[in-house]
Amino acid sequence: MYNVKTFNAISQDGLDKFSDKYQINQIDNPDAYLIRSANMLDADFPENLKVIVRAGAGFNNLPIDRLSELGIAAFNTPGSNANAVKEVVLSMIIASVRHLFPVANFSANNLHADISKMKKIDPRFKGTEIRDKTLAVIGLGHVGSLVANAANDLGMDVVGYDPYLSSDAAWRIESDITRANTLEDAIKDADIITVHVPKNDETTDLIDEEAIKQMKTGVSILNYARLGIVNNQAVVDALDEGKVASYITDFGDDVLMNREDVVITPHIGGSTVEAEGNGAVRGAKIIQRYLETGNLSQSLNLPNMNVSMHSPYRITLIHKNIPNMVGQIATKAADNNFNINQMSNGAKGEMAYTMVDFCDEPTEQLLNDLKSINEVIRVRVIKRK
Template sequence: MFHVKTFNAIAQTGLDRFTADYDLNTEAAPDAYLIRSVNLRDQNLPESLKVIVRAGAGYNNVPIHKATANGTAVFNTPGSNANAVKELVVAMLIVAARNLFSAASYAAQNSGADISLRTEKEKTKFNGTELMGKTLAVIGVGHVGALVAHAASDLGMRVVGYDPYLSADDAWHIPTSTVRARSLEEAIAQADYVTVHVPKNDETTGMISTAQFEQMKPGTVLLNFARGGIVDNQAAVAALDKGQIRRYMTDFGDNTILNRRDVLITPHLGGSTLQAEDNGAVQAATTIMTFLETGNVANSINLPTLQVPFRTKYRLTVMHENIPNMVGQIATTLATAGINIEGMSNAAKRKVAYSIIDINALNKQRAEELLTQLRAIPAVQRVRLITNNM
């Protein structure tokens, strides 16, 4: 039996995916956390915790280093809310181009017999522009960015994409008409609209700041529906005051940007659709079950992707530091115990490595001794023995 602890409101569609081998929110030591926005950074992670899955793309609420030291794999659910964010970004592009909120506010505050005449006379103050023919810079062309690029292309916009970490898989999803910029500066220099879709980390925090605003042409509209902190809000206010940009639209409120007519803030609505919540919960539940039952890894934040068909009776998984001779020590330990390895795979992600060892012959006493020996190897963070019940 696996024990799963949930935080926040997790869509029932996802919870229903768990089989009878899983119980939810009991007093038992948890094998897995299924979370959304709860902040785990100041929490102690139990030794039993093997996996944390964030139902959503962001993971800045998870203490990655602490989880790794605990031998806990961390996953997110990329793409689960991508369409929801894309639709909101497209809506904001149209709102910015056509001055829709200002126009609607004007109309709502006017009444009387002459409203039609006044409206016809005064509506020109809300004249907008069409998106067709305008240039959109998409910073980060992963799951969300690629969808935004497609939608903008369909609207007749010229799309310039910039992503220094673009993977081969992501590249397949970008429209062929997208112009690939070689630098952030090149992407934003001639853009009428700039939209940001990168994860928040040490490299992207403050990615759009004073230097970048100075490179944008006057009248540019900036959109940030990725994560708060990627745009330096103080620099954004200064750029607005100087006329370096015309408008700033974001999903992340901050005192620095409140009460300005040239800033539009939505209350973190990007992934807030029923479909996105269902998608994230289903993907998260599936990720937990796959990892706990097979040890296979995809979309992990702190572990390398490693997916091996599970065809043997048993599987050992070892999470360890990415240092020389770890694989050799693991193999030697098994050989000394007289255990034949049917298959062994290893991959690394920065300072963390992960090994999968498939075996057939193993008795209970030997298993306990083997696990103890493997855990005693310096730099091993977690060892698991999985039985194939298929």
């Protein structure tokens, strides 16, 4: 019996995917964690914990390096909330050009005003259409590609920029979307700019004072990626100067408060019933696959390893990526008179992962010998059902 502990409200759609070999939230020393936004950066992880899955795209709430040191496989579910974010971004793009938020606020406080007459007095009441507007999409991954294609279908002139565009992502982009070679080329003529990149050292303050200088006057900026990718102080300064017309973001910040030209939503980009269900379902499948077969796909800290399990027993080893580890593992098996049916190895950065299949049940002596190898972090036995 495997045990899973959940954090946050995990969709029942995902919990229902666990087979009868799993217990949910029965013990505090489980085999797996299934989480959403719970902050695990300073958490004490139980000794039995083998895998942690973040049901969502981000993973800045996971201490990846420390999980690797403990031999815990880490995963997220990128793309599970992509459609939800796409839809809210499109709605915010339309809201920005039609000035829907200030107009709605006015109407709420002036219920009997004749809005048609107000258009002659206040320019906020005369919006524009998104058709033929230029949209710069920075980052063309799961979300960015959906935003770009949808905006293109709505008649916008879309320019995409992503220096790390994968071949798979490239196939997702419609052929008539312009692909810029630099950030400056993407943003210089844009009416609206939306960012969809992960947050890291390279993307922090990606949209800063210098980038804003390259934009045309009257641009609108959206950030539904991560706090810090857009430098909020630089945007506020540009709003004050009239360089930027509006800023819409999913991440609150003191510097943005109490401004009519800023719209802040409470981190709702991926918060839909469908998105939460998608993330939970994918998370449950990842946990079961890893615990029952040892196979890995798109792990955050371990290499992709997908090997069919035909033998009765499989040993998995998480270890440092150093020379002669495979040789040492094979030698320990031979010294214990175990014949290897199949052996696979892969590496990701400083971490490596080895799977060894046997016909005979591994002995405690073999397991102890494998654990004694320097730089081996975790040894686990899986029995084929």
